Amino acid sequence: MKFAWLIPAIPLMSFILVGLVLRPLSKRIAGLTATAAIFVCAALAYLLAWEYFSSCAHEYAAIVPVTFEWLRYQAGLSVQMGVLVDPISVLLMVVVTTVSALVHLYSIGYMHEDYGRFFTYLNLFTFSMLGLVAAVNIVQMYVFWELVGVSSFLLIGFYYKKHSAVAASNKAFIVTRFSDLGFLTGILILGYYGFKFFVDTSAGQTGPFDFAYLNSAAFTTKIASMPSGIFDFSILTLSMVLVFIGAAGKSAMFPLHIWLPDAMEGPTPVSALIHAATMVVAGVYLVARLFPAFAASGSALMMVAYVGAFTSLFAAIIGITQDDIKRVLAFSTLSQIGYMMLALGVATPAHPLGYTASMFHLFTHAFFKALLFLAAGAVIHAVSTNNIWEMGGLRKKMPVTHITFLIAALAIAGIYPFAGFFSKDEILASALGNGHTLIFAVALTVAALTAVYMFRIYFVAFTGKARTHHALHAHEAPKIMLIPLIVLAILSAIAGFVPMGNFVRIGPNVHNGINHTIAIAASAAAVLGIAAAWFFYAGQTARAAGAAKTFGVIYLAAKQKFYIDELYMFITKSILFRFVASPIAWFDRHIVDGGVNLSGFLTRMTGQKLRFAQTGQVQTYGFWFAGGLLLVMLVIWAAIGVKS
Amino acid sequence: MIEFLASHTPGPHHWLVLSMILFSIGLYGVLSRSNAVGVLMSVEIMLNSAAMNFVIFNKYISPAAVDGQIMAIFAIAVAAAEAVVGMAIFVAIYRRRWSIDVSTMDLMKD
Numbered sequence: 142m143k144f145a146w147l148i149p150a151i152p153l154m155s156f157i158l159v160g161l162v163l164r165p166l167s168k169r170i171a172g173l174t175a176t177a178a179i180f181v182c183a184a185l186a187y188l189l190a191w192e193y194f195s196s197c198a199h200e201y202a203a204i205v206p207v208t209f210e211w212l213r214y215q216a217g218l219s220v221q222m223g224v225l226v227d228p229i230s231v232l233l234m235v236v237v238t239t240v241s242a243l244v245h246l247y248s249i250g251y252m253h254e255d256y257g258r259f260f261t262y263l264n265l266f267t268f269s270m271l272g273l274v275a276a277v278n279i280v281q282m283y284v285f286w287e288l289v290g291v292s293s294f295l296l297i298g299f300y301y302k303k304h305s306a307v308a309a310s311n312k313a314f315i316v317t318r319f320s321d322l323g324f325l326t327g328i329l330i331l332g333y334y335g336f337k338f339f340v341d342t343s344a345g346q347t348g349p350f351d352f353a354y355l356n357s358a359a360f361t362t363k364i365a366s367m368p369s370g371i372f373d374f375s376i377l378t379l380s381m382v383l384v385f386i387g388a389a390g391k392s393a394m395f396p397l398h399i400w401l402p403d404a405m406e407g408p409t410p411v412s413a414l415i416h417a418a419t420m421v422v423a424g425v426y427l428v429a430r431l432f433p434a435f436a437a438s439g440s441a442l443m444m445v446a447y448v449g450a451f452t453s454l455f456a457a458i459i460g461i462t463q464d465d466i467k468r469v470l471a472f473s474t475l476s477q478i479g480y481m482m483l484a485l486g487v488a489t490p491a492h493p494l495g496y497t498a499s500m501f502h503l504f505t506h507a508f509f510k511a512l513l514f515l516a517a518g519a520v521i522h523a524v525s526t527n528n529i530w531e532m533g534g535l536r537k538k539m540p541v542t543h544i545t546f547l548i549a550a551l552a553i554a555g556i557y558p559f560a561g562f563f564s565k566d567e568i569l570a571s572a573l574g575n576g577h578t579l580i581f582a583v584a585l586t587v588a589a590l591t592a593v594y595m596f597r598i599y600f601v602a603f604t605g606k607a608r609t610h611h612a613l614h615a616h617e618a619p620k621i622m623l624i625p626l627i628v629l630a631i632l633s634a635i636a637g638f639v640p641m642g643n644f645v646r647i648g649p650n651v652h653n654g655i656n657h658t659i660a661i662a663a664s665a666a667a668v669l670g671i672a673a674a675w676f677f678y679a680g681q682t683a684r685a686a687g688a689a690k691t692f693g694v695i696y697l698a699a700k701q702k703f704y705i706d707e708l709y710m711f712i713t714k715s716i717l718f719r720f721v722a723s724p725i726a727w728f729d730r731h732i733v734d735g736g737v738n739l740s741g742f743l744t745r746m747t748g749q750k751l752r753f754a755q756t757g758q759v760q761t762y763g764f765w766f767a768g769g770l771l772l773v774m775l776v777i778w779a780a781i782g783v784k785s
Numbered sequence: 786m787i788e789f790l791a792s793h794t795p796g797p798h799h800w801l802v803l804s805m806i807l808f809s810i811g812l813y814g815v816l817s818r819s820n821a822v823g824v825l826m827s828v829e830i831m832l833n834s835a836a837m838n839f840v841i842f843n844k845y846i847s848p849a850a851v852d853g854q855i856m857a858i859f860a861i862a863v864a865a866a867e868a869v870v871g872m873a874i875f876v877a878i879y880r881r882r883w884s885i886d887v888s889t890m891d892l893m894k895d
Binding site: 759 | 817893
């Protein structure tokens with residue numbers, strides 16, 4: 142497993158090579174090199190997965206094949222960079238490299254302008270994401286966490302001449318930075334107490350930032366009993382809540398979700414890779430990575446569960462009302478990530494099915510959601526609009542896209558035997574199994590809503606009559622874009638049969654298989670949702686309009702995303718900017734800058750006046766010189782006196 | 786008169802006062818003359834007063850040696866060379882500006 146370090150290193154090398162050398166030379170070569178590098182990377186990830194799961198099949202083992210010291214503060218407090226190989230990191234490496242490789246391939250056909258820059262950024266992103274996944278300690282994770290944030294920023298604002306894209310990239314960066322402040326504070330608290338109580342409990346760990354140490358019972362029980370002074374939280378709960386704020390920002394959980402729908406301004410392959418399959422699940426990964434610590438603080442884990450459940454319901458309702466195909470998918474992503482969070486939240490160390498279920502859903506979701514985005518990209522490419530009401534009848538014009546989109550839609554809706562069915566079943570089973578009836582009910586509702594919004598797109602965009610000239614003359618996408626679609630469709634269809642419980646689990650008693658009662662309930666919900674979508678949207682729009690009228694205010698509010706953006710705007714602009722930021726800015730501009738300017742002004746004026754002493758005549762200088770000399774002599778004379 | 790001079794042999798103080806008077810005259814000339822040649826001449830007076838100091842101190846501190854006198858001759862020789870250079874510069878300036886009035890030379894101001 143020594144080669145594991147190559148998995149993040151290859152995209153880094155390719156990033157440097159493509160960005161510095163190949164980009165100006167030829168766009169073809171740049172694109173192909175970047176793509177080839179990620180394919181090599183994917184092959185290595187599969188090799189690593191095969192080696193890892195064949196050598197440690199039935200036990201949890203965290204192997205650290207490579208590390209090097211990155212920062213040394215003092216003896217016993219250093220930060221390592223390295224590659225951690227354990228079930229979830231291997232799973233994520235496989236997912237990230239697979240989706241990334243296919244998205245790279247797709248982009249060769251999709252992108253038209255600024256090829257080299259695009260692939261440079263994609264490689265940077267892939268490197269950062271793999272570094273994040275392979276993090277051995279929380280500081281390394283934070284560093285790469287910010288790096289994926291930067292690459293996301295660069296890629297959302299890729300069309301930098303478009304004002305909305307620039308605004309969206311700023312929004313994404315600022316919102317996630319804001320939440321990362323929570324994460325950083327959490328890290329600092331954990332690091333402080335981790336160093337204070339550090340005892341070398343196992344040979345594998347090298348410092349108080351290591352996940353192995355932060356998750357160890359010795360550490361968590363110690364800080365779980367210390368009051369933090371904020372509400373009734375213990376130090377453990379406080380730090381976990383702060384870390385979860387970071388996770389919630391990156392994964393776009395409820396109050397911090399506002400950046401993700403806007404992030405759809407980026408090119409569609411980016412949405413598929415970053416804002417659907419990989420980066421946005423980093424928050425889920427972080428919670429899973431620190432699961433024992435979250436579980437040790439029960440209330441933090443409960444918060445994860447309820448935030449996840451609320452987000453999944455909230456986003457699903459908004460998803461039904463949106464007209465932009467990518468925005469529907471964005472809200473669907475929010476909803477599905479909420480599902481993963483919910484599954485993690487309901488898991489307990491004694492009944493950790495939710496943990497497996499969450500990772501399973503992450504795995505399947507990555508494939509079908511990337512597929513949905515790439516198929517949507519193919520559609521957008523063909524009809525040059527994002528609005529589903531300007532599409533229609535694409536079934537015959539774009540057969541391959543249609544079939545793959547349908548497979549993905551069935552997978553996300555949770556229809557047997559597609560992938561989503563299995564992972565959703567496990568999530569529902571874990572929620573009910575651990576006695577969270579309310580969360581179970583929410584999750585079941587969301588399953589039905591998922592089917593509604595997904596098949597709403599399907600019926601509106603792919604069936605019926607073409608509504609515009611563009612839709613009428615749509616053509617199938619080029620082959621290089623269809624290959625990734627087909628591969629992802631196959632994966633979306635079969636990924637559910639992976640016996641995830643054998644690979645990824647924490648603790649004992651993993652339920653592995655279908656719970657029939659729940660499967661029937663979930664399938665019924667999904668079929669109901671599809672039927673509702675068919676009833677309201679297939680072939681006509683009158684019924685949908687009637688339903689919208691019936692719901693009236695609720696429909697309008699959902700369409701406006703429940704006015705969360707406006708609320709943030711109000712808070713930031715009318716309250717923070719007006720009453721806090723502008724007085725401070727005034728003080729800075731007038732008092733602070735004024736003081737600096739005043740000293741400059743005084744110096745300049747003094748110089749201005751003294752300038753007239755410089756006559757340029759040697760005799761004047763000589764006079765002052767002689768006078769000065771005389772003065773000095775007199776002073777010395779007065780001081781030492783004259784010996785006579 | 787002769788008796789007066791014979792009975793009042795000048796001591797070092799007298800010579801030094803003379804040297805100082807010469808130096809002050811020179812300094813005054815340097816600072817006040819507007820003709821460059823006059824300035825140069827004043828400089829020469831100052832140099833002579835300095836050279837005179839060498840001779841005075843040589844005579845009253847170690848009359849056996851002649852270091853001071855040699856130094857004074859050196860100073861006279863150097864002053865002669867310097868006067869040549871100075872005069873050459875004045876000629877050059879005169880050819881350029883048709884004047885060697887130092888009070889109009891204020892290019893250093895800029």
